[in-house]
Amino acid sequence: MFAGFDFDVIERSLPYLFKEGMTFTVTLTLMAMTGGIVFGTLLSMMRLSSYRILNLPAGAYVNLMRAIPLVLVIFWFYFLVPWIGGWIIGAKQPIQVGAFWSSVITFTMFEAAYYCEIMRAGIQSIPRGQVSAGYALGLNYWQTMARIVLPQAFRNMLPVLLTQTIILFQDTSLVYVLSITDFLGAAARIAQRDARLVEMYLFVAVVYFVISFFTSYYVRRLQMRIAIVH
Amino acid sequence: MQYNWNWQIFWQPAPDGSGAYFGWLVWGLGWTVATALSAWIIALAVGAVVGTLRTTPLNWMVRLGNTYVEFFRNIPLLVQMFLWYFVLPELVPKALGDAMKQMPPPWGSFVPAVLCLGFYTSARIAEQVRAGIQSLPRGQRMAGTALGLTLPQTYRHVLLPMAFRIVLPPLTSEFMNIIKNSAVALTIGLMELTARARSMQEFSFQVFEAFTAATVIYILVNIVVVLAMRVLERRVQVPGFIGTGPAAPQAGH
Amino acid sequence: MKRHVPLLIALFAWAGLSAAAQAQEFTGTLKKIKDTGAITLGHRETSIPFSYYDDKQQVIGYAMDICYKIVDALKAELKMPKIDIKLNPVTSATRIPLMANGTIDLECGSTTNNLERQKQVWFATTHFVTANRFVSKKASKLKTVDDLKGKTVVSTSGTTNIKQATEFNVQKKLGMNIIAAKDHAESFLTVDTGRAVAFFMDDILLYTLVANAKNPGDWVISPDALSVEPYGIMMRKDDAPFKKVVNGAINGLYKSGEINKIYEKWFLKPTPPKRINYNVPMSAQFKKVIANPTDSGDPDVYK
Numbered sequence: 001m002f003a004g005f006d007f008d009v010i011e012r013s014l015p016y017l018f019k020e021g022m023t024f025t026v027t028l029t030l031m032a033m034t035g036g037i038v039f040g041t042l043l044s045m046m047r048l049s050s051y052r053i054l055n056l057p058a059g060a061y062v063n064l065m066r067a068i069p070l071v072l073v074i075f076w077f078y079f080l081v082p083w084i085g086g087w088i089i090g091a092k093q094p095i096q097v098g099a100f101w102s103s104v105i106t107f108t109m110f111e112a113a114y115y116c117e118i119m120r121a122g123i124q125s126i127p128r129g130q131v132s133a134g135y136a137l138g139l140n141y142w143q144t145m146a147r148i149v150l151p152q153a154f155r156n157m158l159p160v161l162l163t164q165t166i167i168l169f170q171d172t173s174l175v176y177v178l179s180i181t182d183f184l185g186a187a188a189r190i191a192q193r194d195a196r197l198v199e200m201y202l203f204v205a206v207v208y209f210v211i212s213f214f215t216s217y218y219v220r221r222l223q224m225r226i227a228i229v230h
Numbered sequence: 231m232q233y234n235w236n237w238q239i240f241w242q243p244a245p246d247g248s249g250a251y252f253g254w255l256v257w258g259l260g261w262t263v264a265t266a267l268s269a270w271i272i273a274l275a276v277g278a279v280v281g282t283l284r285t286t287p288l289n290w291m292v293r294l295g296n297t298y299v300e301f302f303r304n305i306p307l308l309v310q311m312f313l314w315y316f317v318l319p320e321l322v323p324k325a326l327g328d329a330m331k332q333m334p335p336p337w338g339s340f341v342p343a344v345l346c347l348g349f350y351t352s353a354r355i356a357e358q359v360r361a362g363i364q365s366l367p368r369g370q371r372m373a374g375t376a377l378g379l380t381l382p383q384t385y386r387h388v389l390l391p392m393a394f395r396i397v398l399p400p401l402t403s404e405f406m407n408i409i410k411n412s413a414v415a416l417t418i419g420l421m422e423l424t425a426r427a428r429s430m431q432e433f434s435f436q437v438f439e440a441f442t443a444a445t446v447i448y449i450l451v452n453i454v455v456v457l458a459m460r461v462l463e464r465r466v467q468v469p470g471f472i473g474t475g476p477a478a479p480q481a482g483h
Numbered sequence: 484m485k486r487h488v489p490l491l492i493a494l495f496a497w498a499g500l501s502a503a504a505q506a507q508e509f510t511g512t513l514k515k516i517k518d519t520g521a522i523t524l525g526h527r528e529t530s531i532p533f534s535y536y537d538d539k540q541q542v543i544g545y546a547m548d549i550c551y552k553i554v555d556a557l558k559a560e561l562k563m564p565k566i567d568i569k570l571n572p573v574t575s576a577t578r579i580p581l582m583a584n585g586t587i588d589l590e591c592g593s594t595t596n597n598l599e600r601q602k603q604v605w606f607a608t609t610h611f612v613t614a615n616r617f618v619s620k621k622a623s624k625l626k627t628v629d630d631l632k633g634k635t636v637v638s639t640s641g642t643t644n645i646k647q648a649t650e651f652n653v654q655k656k657l658g659m660n661i662i663a664a665k666d667h668a669e670s671f672l673t674v675d676t677g678r679a680v681a682f683f684m685d686d687i688l689l690y691t692l693v694a695n696a697k698n699p700g701d702w703v704i705s706p707d708a709l710s711v712e713p714y715g716i717m718m719r720k721d722d723a724p725f726k727k728v729v730n731g732a733i734n735g736l737y738k739s740g741e742i743n744k745i746y747e748k749w750f751l752k753p754t755p756p757k758r759i760n761y762n763v764p765m766s767a768q769f770k771k772v773i774a775n776p777t778d779s780g781d782p783d784v785y786k
Contacts, residue, residue, distance in 0.1 A: 064445075064449070066406075067406075067410075067448055067449050067452040068410065068444075068445050068448045068449070069410040069411070069412075069413035069414075069424055069448065070410070070413075071413040071414060071416065071424050072413060072424045072427070072441065072444055072445065072448070075424075075428065075441060076441055076445075079437050079438075079441075080438070083233075170304075170305075170306035170307070171306070173306040173308045173309060174306075174308055174414070176308060176417065177416070177417060184306070184308065184309060197312075197316045197317065197320075198316070198317050198320045198321070201309065201312045201313060201316055201317050202313070202317060204309055204312075205305050205309050205310070205313055208304065208305050208306055208309055209301070209304045209305050212303070212304035212305070213300060213304045216303075216304065
C-alpha cells in the first residue's frame with residue numbers, strides 16, 4: 001500500500017514543520033489559553049452577577065460565540081479586529097494587527113466563551129456558605145473571589161479546563177483558512193508544493209494524535225489525583 | 231471608517247445567474263442542514279453502538295470502543311476532513327479512488343464531509359452514551375439480570391431507554407456542534423453557509439454584510455434547535471427521574 | 484552678545500526651516516509608515532513567479548522585487564534610513580478585506596486590476612499583462628470552453644477567473660460544475676488528482692504551475708485567451724500621496740529600463756527553487772505599458 005510513498009519529504013521538511021509550524025501552533029495555544037481563561041473567568045463572574053447590566057451582556061456574548069462556527073469567527077475577527085482596535089484607541093484608520101496577534105485575539109475571545117461556562121460551573125460548585133463566611137470576615141467581593149472561591153473553583157475544574165485546552169490546540173489548525181503557517185498550514189504548503197498530500201496529511205494526523213492523546217492521558221491521571229484528595 | 235456599507239447587496243444578482251445573493255445564502259443553509267442531518271444519522275447510530283460497547287462487561291469490546299473514541303477525538307476535525315477527502319481515495323484500490331474523486335460536485339465534497347463529521351461526532355456521542363449508562367444506578371443492571379434477561383435484553387429494555395433520556399441534553403449540544411462543525415467542510419469545497427458567505431464577500435466585496443447575514447442565520451438555527459429539543463425532552467420525560475440538577479460541565483464545542 | 488545676533492537669527496531661521504521640512508504633514512499610509520517605521524507587504528503562497536515561497540520558505544518573486552524597489556522609494560520620500568518590512572500571507576479571498584482593514588499596506592502578487600475592484604482598492608501601475616485560459620491534461624483533449632460542457636472545473640476562490648468561469652457558464656449555458664480551491668497549487672492539484680478536468684487561471688500562472696509539475700508534458704493550456712488581465716500592486720483607496728510615491732517608483736523602473744533586469748531574472752533565467760527557466764518573453768501588451776505607464780483597470784486600454 002505504501003509502495004509509491006515518499007516518506008523522505010517528511011524528513012526533509014521536519015525542521016520547517018516544527019520550527020515554524022509547531023512553534024506557531026503551540027505559542028498560539030498557550031497564549032489563547034491564558035487569555036481565554038482570564039477573560040472567561042471574568043465573563044463567568046459577570047454571568048453570575050445579580051446586576052443585569054453585567055450578566056445580560058456576558059450571557060449574550062457567550063451564547064453568540066457558542067452559536068456560530070469557529071471558521072466564521074476566524075473570518076470575522078481577522079477582518080474586524082483592526083477596525084475595532086482603531087475604534088478603541090480613537091484612531092481614524094484601522095490599526096495594524098498581524099496574522100499572529102489576530103489569531104491570538106480570535107482564539108482568546110472564542111474560547112473564553114467555553115472557559116466561561118466551565119468556570120461558572122466551578123464557581124457554582126463552591127458552597128454559598130463559604131462566600132458568606134468570607135463576607136462575615138469582612139472581605140469584600142474581590143477578596144472573597146480571589147482568596148476563597150476562585151482558587152477552589154479553578155482547582156476543581158482544572159481537568160476540564162485542560163481538556164478544553166487540548167480542544168483549543170486542535171482548533172488552532174483552522175487558521176489554515178487564512179493561509180497562516182501553523183503546523184497544518186506548513187504541512188499543507190509542503191504537501192501542495194511537492195504533490196505529497198497523502199504522506200504529509202497522514203504525518204500531521206499522527207503528530208496531532210500523539211500530542212493530544214498523551215496530554216489527555218496526563219489530564220485523566222490528574223483528574224484521578226484530584227478526585228482522591230476530595 | 232473607509233468601508234462602503236451596502237445592505238441592499240442581498241437583493242442584487244449573483245454572478246452565477248442563479249438569482250440574488252440572498253438566494254445563495256439560503257442554498258448555503260440548505261447544504262449546511264443537509265450535511266448536518268446526514269452526518270447526525272451516522273453519528274447517532276455509530277455513537278450509540280460504540281458507547282454501549284464500552285459499558286459491557288466484555289473487556290475486549292471496551293478496549294475496542296475506547297480505541298475508536300481516542301482515535302477520532304485526538305485528531306483535529308480539519309485534519310480528519312483532509313484525510314477523508316485527500317488521503318483516503320489514494321489508499322483504496324485505484325478504480326474506487328477514481329470513482330470517489332470523480333463524483334460530481336457537490337457530492338464529491340458532500341460525501342466525505344458527511345462521513346467525516348459523522349464519525350467525528352460519533353466518538354463524542356459514544357462518550358456521552360457511556361457516561362449516561364454508567365450514571366445509572368448499578369441496581370438496574372442487576373435487576374435486569376435477576377429478572378432472567380440476557381445481557382442484550384437488559385440493555386434493550388432497561389438500561390438504554392433510561393440512558394438515552396439522560397443523554398438528551400448533551401445530545402442537543404452535540405447536534406448544535408455538528409451544524410457548526412459542518413462549516414469546516416468549506417475547506418474541501420462544500421458550498422455550505424459559511425462558504426457561501428465567504429464567496430459572496432469575494433464577489434461583492436461586502437465583507438461585513440455577508441458575515442453578518444451568516445451569523446444571524448446561525449443564531450436563528452440555534453434557537454430553532456434549542457426549542458425543538460426542549461419540546462422533545464418534555465415529551466420523553468420519565469416523571470421524577472431526570473431533569474434533576476444541571477449536567478456536569480463538559481469541555482467541548 | 485550683540486555681535487552674535489545675526490548668527491542667532493540665522494541659526495533660528497535654519498532650525499525653523501528644517502522643522503518646517505520635518506513637519507511636512509504626511510497622511511494615510513505614508514504617515515503610518517513614518518510613525519511605525521514599518522511597512523507590511525501582503526504576499527501570496529503559490530503565485531509563481533510573482534510571489535511565492537522558495538524551498539527555504541522565503542517569500543520571493545517578480546512582484547516582491549518590485550515591492551522592495553517601492554520600499555526604497557518610500558525610504559527616500561520619508562527620509563528614513565530604514566523601513567522594517569513585515570510580510571503577511573494573503574489568499575485571493577482575503578487580500579481585499581485585509582487591505583481595507585489595514586493589515587497589509589501593499590499587496591505584491593498577481594492581482595488583476597479591474598474597474599469593479601477599484602471601488603474597493605487602488606492599483607499601482609500595471610506590472611504584468613496576462614489572460615484567462617484553462618489548463619487540462621492532454622489526455623482529456625479539451626480545447627475550447629465549449630468542450631467543458633457538463634464537466635467539473637476548478638478555479639481559485641476570490642479570483643477574476645472564477646468569476647469569469649461562472650459568467651461563461653451562465654451565458655453559454657455550459658452546465659459546468661465549478662469548484663473553488665484555496666490557492667493556485669490546490670486548484671492545480673484538483674485537476675492533477677482527477678477531481679476536475681480543467682483549471683481556469685491567468686495563463687502565466689498556469690504556465691509556471693505546469694513547468695513545476697511532475698510531468699509537464701502531460702499538460703496543455705487552452706489556445707484561446709478568454710480575457711485581458713492587467714496585474715497591479717494593490718494599495719488602500721483614496722490615498723493619493725502614497726499612490727504617487729508607489730507609481731513614481733514603478734514608473735522610474737520602467738523609464739530607467741531597470742524593469743528589464745527584474746523581468747529577465749524571473750521570466751528568462753532559471754528561478755528558485757527548481758532552477759526552472761520559464762522562458763516567457765515580454766509581451767507586446769506589457770511593452771506598451773512600459774512605454775506609456777498606466778494603471779487603468781479597463782482591459783481595452785491594453786489591446
